[in-house]
Amino acid sequence: MTSAAAHPATAARTCDRETSVTRSLLGYGVIAGPVYVGVSLTEALTRDGFDLTRHAWSLLANGDLGWIHVANFVLAGAMTTAFAVGLRRAHSRGWAPRLLGAYGLSLLAAGAFRADPAQGFPRGVPGGVPGGEVSWHGIAHLASGGVGFACLVAACFVLARRFARGGQAAWAWSSRATGALFAAGFLAVASGAGAAWANLAFTGAVVLGWAWISALAVHAYRNA
Template identity: 35%
Template sequence: MIPMLWAGAAGCLLFVVVFLVDGLTRPGYDPLRHPVSALALGPRGWIQTVDFLVCGLLVAVSSVAVPWAVSSGSWAVWPLSAAIGLFGVGLLLSGVFRMDPMWGYPPGAPEGTPEETGRAHRIHDNLGAVVFFSLPAAALIAAFALQDPVWRWGSGVTGVVVGAGTLVFANAWEKEAPNAGLIQRVTLIIGLGWLGLLLGAGALGAL
């Protein structure tokens, strides 16, 4: 079980590192404006696609080991495992179904949001909802599943912050705000940072 937990922690870290580095070095891409998913488009799109697939798989696999890593014996460990698994599967499938070109990326794409989008884009949107709501849900469930007060309060605060960040990002996306990409990145970094630390602590027997 321990290797599975370490794999999930590594997946969280890898996902963040890849979208930060690739976003900062991708020609024509604005990390403050464009969402992470747009990195799956264009000539270098395969990098983010692999990032989705590999990291999603690692997190999904790690979720199986979560109930055995938490020492509290609370019934909430099972919903926690399910929420983390759902997040991982949503991330993985986001690599299978890509968003449509828009917001000027890749270069030459429409500047705004097209009135009609493709089937893959609509599925990707739905998967995005799964990803961005299962992550704060996992943190909030952890506030009940864990025994240590620091982890309980930290998880609760993380759940509230990531949930609020998700709502702010959704509003920014609808308004095509120039800082939508930044809001999404901050939300993901906080959520994935918490999840990576949780899985790493589980691997160390600290939960």
Template identity: 40%
Template sequence: MTNPSAGKSTTRALLIAGIAIGPWFIVVSLLQAMTRPGLDLTKHEVSLLLVGAAGWVQTITFVVTGVLALAFAVGVRRQLHPEKAGTWGPILMAVFGILFIVTGLNHPDPQLGFPAGSPTGVPQIQSTPSNIHSIAFSALALCIVAFCFVFVRKFAADHARSWTISIAASAALIIAFVAFGGALMPTGHGGLPLLGAAIFITGSVSAIALRLEQHQGAQQGTTRLIEQGESAARA
């Protein structure tokens, strides 16, 4: 016979993987930015950390983030399916995870003077890996916007007003930061808006994961009390 508590513990662990996405990606990226000579976050996007001899560190950062997202997608399905957000939520998160891995395995072209000796501007003709990186990043941003609105509907149905407003605002900010940063990149001033986009993309996932994990923890506690009561009754 299956153990309900064990199943809920597994689901909770998968949801915790989602909570880790934002802190993992942002902290590791910022630590690299502070230690990579020549990187200026006011003009360089964090994706440029993929370029150069030490680029493998950021590649691992992207891949681990994608794997965490895939684990979180499983957790979302286990907790919510077939309820509201239990179908499209896991699908969008799984696609996001795959796109994050693809983004990390395809680096942008050296530009804006980084790494040292690179062209001072943005190359007009991008390499194939750079084009794949840009397309995958845009797609994962749209994916998270859709993911946010799936949960805006769920939180609204649950009458969680503050969560509804905050996640809707995060989705709007992601769109604004990506558009603004992309427009400014050729001028050498897109770094901070794109950093803001990265923070809100990964931070929104972590916030939603935290909300789901808290709910899962409450359910797990209730299940444990029921099991203890049944054990006592049998005794």
């Protein structure tokens, strides 16, 4: 039996190949946020009847062009899950990759279970949920979102603790701030009863969360 030590060239090629795969997976984390936010904003600014101050991005999954946002959810979820796998390969221990993987899976579920039309979108839908009732897929969408957001917030604080132990104060504080602000944005939209300030606060929190994931992916890529 031949050891890797006896063939350093083979060992180096194996190491390079594994590093390349890990970096490729981490790279998905860099682009997942810009793709999701870019597509969502483009939809929000071009879809008839959509109002950024009143409507959550999830509502874009409704209507004739709803398939675009469903695909956006699925693509972002797949890329985030791939990033979580890469983070696991780069840093084998800890809960952060699992939590971010769960967030990715929640995005896939959000795409599979469409939010109910509401608050006049798509155009012609009355304010609130039609009939005052939430469908089963609407409930599943809300549940997947709640679980996913909780996992993202938890990942922020788990990594903040790791960064603090490693002496990376800036990363520790930015991770804590992201987790706290994202949680505040989610609570605002959950309790704001459709208020413009609450919807805008949540939209800002979503953008911030994706920005943190992209920055984290770049950081992990450079250190892989």
